[in-house]
Amino acid sequence: MLEYKVVETTVVTDETLEEILNEWVASGWEFERMQFALHEGSKRPGMAFIFLCVSVRAERRGKTAR
Numbered sequence: 001m002l003e004y005k006v007v008e009t010t011v012v013t014d015e016t017l018e019e020i021l022n023e024w025v026a027s028g029w030e031f032e033r034m035q036f037a038l039h040e041g042s043k044r045p046g047m048a049f050i051f052l053c054v055s056v057r058a059e060r061r062g063k064t065a066r
Contacts, residue, residue, distance in 0.1 A: 007050040020050055029054045
């Protein structure tokens with residue numbers, strides 16, 4: 001079973017994105033993808049969304065397998 005995490009940031013710099021990715025990957029999460037939201041009339045992203053996932057056992061989430 002996969003568990004997903006979405007991290008959003010309004011500071012869209014290479015340093016900030018690297019920091020977020022390195023922090024979560026070091027915690028066992030796997031990077032899945034990144035999406036950007038642009039401000040209207042600007043080519044610079046105003047927000048970034050980082051999608052991560054981790055494999056978890058059903059018992060860890062308090063659920064039993066069917």
